[in-house]
Amino acid sequence: PQTIRLADYTVPSYLVDNVDLHFDLDASTTQVTSILNMRRNPKGPGEDCVLNGEHLQLVSIKLDGRLLTAAEFQRSNTQLILPQLPEKFQLEIVTEIHPDQNTALEGLYHSGTLVCTQCEAEGFRRITYYPDRPDVMAVFTVTITADKQQWPILLSNGNLQEQGELEDGRHWVRWHDPHPKPCYLFALVAGDLYMQQDSFTTISGRDVTLQIYVDKENHDKCDHALMSLKQSMRWDEEAYGREYDLDVFMIVAVNDFNMGAMENKGLNIFNAACVLASPQTATDNDFYTIQSIVGHEYFHNWSGNRVTCRDWFQLSLKEGFTVMRDQSFSADLNSAAVQRIDDVDQLRSLQFAEDAGPMAHPVRPDSYIEISNFYTVTIYEKGAEVVRMIKTLLGDEGFRKGTDLYFDRHDGQAVTTDDFVKAMEEANHYDLTQFKRWYTQAGTPVITAFYNYDAIKKIFTLTLQQSCPATPGQTEKQPFLIPVAMGLLDSAGNSLPLQLIDEAQPYDKDTRVLELNESEQTFRFIGVEQKPIVSLLRGFSAPVKLLIERDNEELAFLMANEKDSFNRWDAGQSLFIQIMLSLIADYQQNTALQLPEILVKQCAAVLQDKAADPALVARMLTLPSENYLAAQMKVADVDAIHHVRKFVKDSLAMQLKAQFDALYQQHNLPNVAYQFNSEHMGRRSLKNVCLGYLMATNDPMQTQRCLKQMKQADNMTDTLAGLRLMVDQAGIEREHALRAFYEQWQHDRQVVDKWLTVQALSSLPDTLIRIKGLMKHPAFSIKNPNNVRALIGQFCRNNPALFHAKDGSGYRFLAEQILVLDKLNPQVASRQLGAFNSWRRYDEKRQQMMREALQSIAQQQDLSSDVYEIVNKYLA
Numbered sequence: 001p002q003t004i005r006l007a008d009y010t011v012p013s014y015l016v017d018n019v020d021l022h023f024d025l026d027a028s029t030t031q032v033t034s035i036l037n038m039r040r041n042p043k044g045p046g047e048d049c050v051l052n053g054e055h056l057q058l059v060s061i062k063l064d065g066r067l068l069t070a071a072e073f074q075r076s077n078t079q080l081i082l083p084q085l086p087e088k089f090q091l092e093i094v095t096e097i098h099p100d101q102n103t104a105l106e107g108l109y110h111s112g113t114l115v116c117t118q119c120e121a122e123g124f125r126r127i128t129y130y131p132d133r134p135d136v137m138a139v140f141t142v143t144i145t146a147d148k149q150q151w152p153i154l155l156s157n158g159n160l161q162e163q164g165e166l167e168d169g170r171h172w173v174r175w176h177d178p179h180p181k182p183c184y185l186f187a188l189v190a191g192d193l194y195m196q197q198d199s200f201t202t203i204s205g206r207d208v209t210l211q212i213y214v215d216k217e218n219h220d221k222c223d224h225a226l227m228s229l230k231q232s233m234r235w236d237e238e239a240y241g242r243e244y245d246l247d248v249f250m251i252v253a254v255n256d257f258n259m260g261a262m263e264n265k266g267l268n269i270f271n272a273a274c275v276l277a278s279p280q281t282a283t284d285n286d287f288y289t290i291q292s293i294v295g296h297e298y299f300h301n302w303s304g305n306r307v308t309c310r311d312w313f314q315l316s317l318k319e320g321f322t323v324m325r326d327q328s329f330s331a332d333l334n335s336a337a338v339q340r341i342d343d344v345d346q347l348r349s350l351q352f353a354e355d356a357g358p359m360a361h362p363v364r365p366d367s368y369i370e371i372s373n374f375y376t377v378t379i380y381e382k383g384a385e386v387v388r389m390i391k392t393l394l395g396d397e398g399f400r401k402g403t404d405l406y407f408d409r410h411d412g413q414a415v416t417t418d419d420f421v422k423a424m425e426e427a428n429h430y431d432l433t434q435f436k437r438w439y440t441q442a443g444t445p446v447i448t449a450f451y452n453y454d455a456i457k458k459i460f461t462l463t464l465q466q467s468c469p470a471t472p473g474q475t476e477k478q479p480f481l482i483p484v485a486m487g488l489l490d491s492a493g494n495s496l497p498l499q500l501i502d503e504a505q506p507y508d509k510d511t512r513v514l515e516l517n518e519s520e521q522t523f524r525f526i527g528v529e530q531k532p533i534v535s536l537l538r539g540f541s542a543p544v545k546l547l548i549e550r551d552n553e554e555l556a557f558l559m560a561n562e563k564d565s566f567n568r569w570d571a572g573q574s575l576f577i578q579i580m581l582s583l584i585a586d587y588q589q590n591t592a593l594q595l596p597e598i599l600v601k602q603c604a605a606v607l608q609d610k611a612a613d614p615a616l617v618a619r620m621l622t623l624p625s626e627n628y629l630a631a632q633m634k635v636a637d638v639d640a641i642h643h644v645r646k647f648v649k650d651s652l653a654m655q656l657k658a659q660f661d662a663l664y665q666q667h668n669l670p671n672v673a674y675q676f677n678s679e680h681m682g683r684r685s686l687k688n689v690c691l692g693y694l695m696a697t698n699d700p701m702q703t704q705r706c707l708k709q710m711k712q713a714d715n716m717t718d719t720l721a722g723l724r725l726m727v728d729q730a731g732i733e734r735e736h737a738l739r740a741f742y743e744q745w746q747h748d749r750q751v752v753d754k755w756l757t758v759q760a761l762s763s764l765p766d767t768l769i770r771i772k773g774l775m776k777h778p779a780f781s782i783k784n785p786n787n788v789r790a791l792i793g794q795f796c797r798n799n800p801a802l803f804h805a806k807d808g809s810g811y812r813f814l815a816e817q818i819l820v821l822d823k824l825n826p827q828v829a830s831r832q833l834g835a836f837n838s839w840r841r842y843d844e845k846r847q848q849m850m851r852e853a854l855q856s857i858a859q860q861q862d863l864s865s866d867v868y869e870i871v872n873k874y875l876a
């Protein structure tokens with residue numbers, strides 16, 4: 001496979017003004033006729049017109065109405081090259097494709113009884129020959145002809161223009177999208193679906209029809225997505241001044257989908273798991289995720305569709321910015337503090353690991369082999385942090401000025417991250433030259449903080465040093481511009497002044513953003529009346545690791561007194577980690593474990609804080625994951641981590657049993673009907689965290705309570721929380737609970753996936769054997785990405801103690817599955833490889849077994865470019 005480099009980018013040689021697509025739909029052979037009105041790009045580099053095309057059967061090509069002979073073009077497995085073309089011309093290309101054989105789920109494919117498309121990033125080339133690159137934007141008109149009984153609903157982008165009946169039981173529709181778009185935003189759906197409709201009046205008074213299409217049995221699970229869509233449309237008007245621009249906005253739910261959802265213009269296609277929700281079948285987390293994904297895809301209408309990417313190296317231009325937008329949306333609609341904690345938790349567990357591993361890449365990568373491998377947490381989540389830092393530096397108003405300029409200046413264009421930054425700079429007269437290193441340098445910067453207090457001069461001196469570890473292909477890093485939001489606290493937890501030594505006026509806020517732009521910088525604060533406790537990176541103002549020496553008492557103080565709720569939570573997490581790492585060292589030296597009293601005291605205080613938001617309390621009481629603890633160690637000791645984490649949980653449970661019990665009862669409201677709102681979600685999450693601790697006491701009464709909760713619950717959040725806890729206890733009650741759950745929910749795909757996941761995450765030693773058994777169960781299909789992620793993916797990523805079993809069985813299992821998957825669906829196969837990302841951080845024996853597993857994959861002939869790229873980068 002070939003490496004594609006940003007440095008080799010050239011503008012397209014030919015442009016497409018408009019395209020007329022005709023689909024004669026048939027599940028086994030669909031004929032696609034594409035009429036392209038094209039012209040030479042005066043700025044283009046080449047004479048030949050190169051069209052991409054893969055897995056296509058070419059039927060005919062006409063140039064300005066004349067049928068071309070085979071001698072007049074060249075064709076390979078991936079391209080169609082037409083030499084000697086006039087300045088302006090029309091091409092008519094007829095191809096045949098086979099949706100029912102398409103297990104890769106790219107291009108046009110079958111999912112159950114419907115047919116749909118997925119074109120991002122490079123799927124359109126599996127439909128017809130076309131310049132499949134985002135900087136070729138065209139106006140699309142799409143005509144679909146299909147059997148009416150089989151596919152009564154025929155959808156594509158834009159507005160419905162015409163439709164009609166044909167004699168042979170077929171019908172046709174024509175869709176027109178007036179907004180020029182790259183072909184990755186093309187979509188088509190044909191199915192026999194239920195449709196729920198609503199409407200939205202935009203800020204300028206235009207009525208937009210909203211439609212959600214789902215399998216008929218899911219007719220009662222559309223309300224939440226529809227509500228989320230309306231919330232998103234209003235929010236984008238209010239927060240960014242962006243209005244919707246077509247007569248209709250459609251969402252279709254499909255069961256077989258490689259990712260979460262896709263922002264095709266006017267016709268979003270969603271993984272069914274990211275749309276369908278009812279209290280009985282979806283957890284609070286599902287409801288929350290659906291709201292944020294519906295928002296994310298809708299926000300792409302401006303950040304991605306109206307203004308798109310020039311090339312795929314600019315992917316974060318749309319993804320990072322849109323994630324940042326969806327995070328703000330969720331924060332505005334729910335709890336901003338909880339949103340920030342969850343976002344950062346995810347970033348630190350997943351993106352920091354990517355940045356520290358063999359696939360580390362900048363937010364704007366320099367090269368790739370397979371672009372599908374770059375839909376990463378770095379592009380999405382770190383990309384969002386980069387945009388967020390721009391907002392922090394410019395302030396809310398300045399940022400809005402920048403986005404207004406960006407959208408207005410580049411509407412209808414395909415642009416770069418540099419264009420985005422330039423709009424921010426010009427709208428604010430602010431130089432972001434150094435800041436742009438966040439786009440080009442990979443790796444997680446480390447800030448080390450030192451401080452000193454001069455009690456006589458009342459001066460507090462803070463020294464910050466920054467460095468960034470080497471990453472593949474980048475050994476030396478230049479200093480970043482890092483916004484460090486900070487504050488100073490006195491011994492009672494009150495804010496101290498933040499006036500710097502060279503400033504004439506006192507600083508008037510409790511938090512100030514320091515701009516760290518050198519390898520080392522010192523900040524002197526004057527008028528500090530007592531020795532302060534410094535709080536750094538409030539709200540996690542930059543995606544960095546912070547090293548600051550604090551003893552347990554100082555962390556406990558911050559946990560109790562810090563003003564910023566993110567940093568309060570973070571201090572608690574640091575306290576857990578500091579204590580757990582020290583217990584791990586004890587365990588490794590066979591020293592008896594003893595839980596420090598301060599941790600029990602702090603957790604008790606959190607449990608007793610009547611004024612606190614239950615959602616925050618739930619997060620304060622949640623221990624860092626085994627994976628995150630592993631990432632804090634030089635050599636990850638799987639067994640010690642597992643043992644110590646369990647020891648801490650069990651000990652807290654035993655010592656604070658009465659408090660957990662009281663809080664469980666306070667927040668368990670069996671007679672109150674389910675509501676999706678922050679208050680109720682928070683109460684449920686806290687109650688279920690308490691139940692988790694109570695189950696750790698091994699008291700049979702708690703097992704009964706857990707079973708009772710499952711039985712009485714009117715919602716999936718409480719049912720599943722109970723089942724999750726039950727599967728960790730061997731015995732007849734566990735088997736009974738699992739069987740009853742499956743019997744009740746076997747007809748619901750999303751719930752069955754949850755049933756697979758709870759079993760994949762079980763800590764019982766026979767889990768892998770059971771997983772292999774479940775793979776033969778009628779509920780599981782290796783061709784369905786959701787099934788694969790729910791069972792194989794969850795086991796390999798989130799059950800570290802068993803995936804990293806000493807005998808290497810987890811590693812061999814994953815390698816075998818990847819080889820099977822690669823033949824069916826390369827994108828899903830290469831994603832699963834991610835479980836080996838940190839393989840070099842384990843002990844020698846495990847490293848050797850993981851190397852062997854990776855080599856067994858690398859040695860296979862005919863690997864997809866997806867798996868080839870990842871496995872070779874891991875082994876390099």
Ligand code: HT7
Nearest residue numbers: 120121258259261262263372375
């Ligand atoms: N922009 C969408 C990306 C996507 C995708 C990429 C590769 C293969 C399949 C895919 N399905 C969707 C989703 C988003 O970020 O909004």
Ligand code: ZN
Nearest residue numbers: 296300319322
């Ligand atoms: Zn996106």
